[in-house]
Amino acid sequence: MSQLPQSILIVGGGVFGLSTALSLSHRYPTHNITLLEASTTIPNPEGSSVDSSRIVRADYANAAYARLAAEGIERWRNTEWGAEGRYTQNGLVLVYHKSSGDAGQGDDGERYTRASYENVKRLANGDEKIVRFLPDRNAIHGVFPRNTVHVAETVVAGYVNWGSGWADAEAGVRYARKKLEELGVVKIRTDQKVSRLLFSDEKDDKKKVAGVQLADGSTITADLVILATGAWTPGLLDLRGLADARGQVLAYLRLTDEEQARLANMPTLLSFSTGMFIIPPRNNELKIARHAYGYRNPTRVRLDSSADVAEEAEVSLPETGRPIPPEGEEACRAALREMLPWLADRPFFKTRVCWYTDTPQGDFLVTYHPDHPNLFLATGGSGHAYKFFPVLGDKIVDALEGKLDEDLRRLWSWPAQRPSTTSFVTKDGSRSGRKDMILAEEYARGSKL
Ligand SMILES: Cc1cc2nc3c(=O)[nH]c(=O)nc-3n(C[C@H](O)[C@H](O)[C@H](O)COP(=O)(O)OP(=O)(O)OC[C@H]3O[C@@H](n4cnc5c(N)ncnc54)[C@H](O)[C@@H]3O)c2cc1C
Numbered sequence: 001m002s003q004l005p006q007s008i009l010i011v012g013g014g015v016f017g018l019s020t021a022l023s024l025s026h027r028y029p030t031h032n033i034t035l036l037e038a039s040t041t042i043p044n045p046e047g048s049s050v051d052s053s054r055i056v057r058a059d060y061a062n063a064a065y066a067r068l069a070a071e072g073i074e075r076w077r078n079t080e081w082g083a084e085g086r087y088t089q090n091g092l093v094l095v096y097h098k099s100s101g102d103a104g105q106g107d108d109g110e111r112y113t114r115a116s117y118e119n120v121k122r123l124a125n126g127d128e129k130i131v132r133f134l135p136d137r138n139a140i141h142g143v144f145p146r147n148t149v150h151v152a153e154t155v156v157a158g159y160v161n162w163g164s165g166w167a168d169a170e171a172g173v174r175y176a177r178k179k180l181e182e183l184g185v186v187k188i189r190t191d192q193k194v195s196r197l198l199f200s201d202e203k204d205d206k207k208k209v210a211g212v213q214l215a216d217g218s219t220i221t222a223d224l225v226i227l228a229t230g231a232w233t234p235g236l237l238d239l240r241g242l243a244d245a246r247g248q249v250l251a252y253l254r255l256t257d258e259e260q261a262r263l264a265n266m267p268t269l270l271s272f273s274t275g276m277f278i279i280p281p282r283n284n285e286l287k288i289a290r291h292a293y294g295y296r297n298p299t300r301v302r303l304d305s306s307a308d309v310a311e312e313a314e315v316s317l318p319e320t321g322r323p324i325p326p327e328g329e330e331a332c333r334a335a336l337r338e339m340l341p342w343l344a345d346r347p348f349f350k351t352r353v354c355w356y357t358d359t360p361q362g363d364f365l366v367t368y369h370p371d372h373p374n375l376f377l378a379t380g381g382s383g384h385a386y387k388f389f390p391v392l393g394d395k396i397v398d399a400l401e402g403k404l405d406e407d408l409r410r411l412w413s414w415p416a417q418r419p420s421t422t423s424f425v426t427k428d429g430s431r432s433g434r435k436d437m438i439l440a441e442e443y444a445r446g447s448k449l
Helices: 015-027 063-078 108-123 137-142 169-183 230-235 257-263 326-339 386-400 406-412 439-444
Strands: 007-011 032-036 054-056 092-097 131-134 155-161 165-167 186-189 194-199 209-214 219-221 224-227 244-254 268-271 276-282 285-290 298-306 309-316 348-358 365-368 375-379
Touching (some): 007 209, 015 032, 015 169, 015 186, 015 386, 054 063, 063 165, 092 108, 108 131, 108 155, 137 155, 165 169, 165 386, 169 386, 194 298, 209 224, 230 244, 230 309, 230 375, 257 276, 285 326, 326 439, 365 386, 375 386, 386 406
Parallel strands (some): 007 224, 032 186, 092 268, 224 375
Antiparallel strands (some): 054 165, 092 155, 131 155, 194 209, 276 285, 298 309
């Protein structure tokens, strides 16, 4: 006998929704399961799961994420997930910079790097051929191909983990969709934007979610609704203080064939002190990006919480389809000058603001809603969920079935006490930069370039 109700609706076709759908296909092959996606396509080019690359690392300060990521990497390496170029094991160099003396400016970088080093050293059984401490700039230079990466003067130390890699993010999403279609259990419906949750109008059961209403006014009912709507989730449900959309900058430049060959096998370079990172290029395109506190995009929305209660509120939601603001472009340009000075003046042919679903501690939100017993949240990726794609769905369905591992349950559940403040900055030890940036204000500022 299955533990989950017969009709299940998953909203969202990114990493959280697709991995949940895959796992449900295996555990509940005779259930009536539908996945709705607002975009006309999966992969959704505006979704957080879709991009040229995502770092796949077990390099976490938190041991529970390090272990889960190691499970994920096993599947990227040894199963179809990582085949056909979807996973490349190029190594990761994590570095930290001299303290700026300002707690907001990445002073957690050293602490995070050292804790992460201890975790991955343990996972590698102390094998220095896999994980090696790099005590100074010379040692760091030594792990990159000659005359490629420049290690900034402010960098103090770091380590290399040759067991980490990167995934072709869009190809991974395409693969998950193909697997779902082959399994044929879940009905996938694109171009289906959910405008609101429907609450039961039965007198004694108003807290129950009856289904969803779509943008065209039609409705779909279900016994269980799973929201995997990423950075858009705060527009559907009151998550103030718990999850919020934060924009991060990405910039891409074109390389010649010779430049592509030169950088193709470099390890990924990441600094949690500055947030800047470079993943090796593919198809003559190099990406430079920033993992930071990000931009808020305040938006007024109507939040329903039951059949007859609705409230107007301000939340941060994604804005897509525009280039990055001058501040972000300048940061990417400065990082390029610093890390790859021979490409310092190469124009960016494309930039993008990509949206994290940030939570206060950077932990996912994979839990039933405390007030609505048949509403489940699978979100809160906080800029680091992609690597778990091959294992995340199993954990989400474990949580649905009430049997999630205790360490993850503690990290991912609805907090016992709802935070009293509605605004927050993510304190996961890996963020840096300004904490107060508003996207519209940054667009309004002139460029200093
Ligand atoms: C710039 C950037 C860099 C990152 N780097 C890394 C990395 O290096 N390593 C790593 O592991 N992770 C990384 N991540 C994090 C990772 O990519 C995300 O945590 C993960 O992809 C989030 O998946 P999701 O399913 O929550 O969101 P999404 O992929 O955005 O999926 C949500 C989907 O829900 C749909 N949707 C929303 N609202 C509705 C609605 N009302 N009706 C119907 N459909 C709806 C959306 O259209 C969207 O397709 C990065 C993220 C970003 C943005």
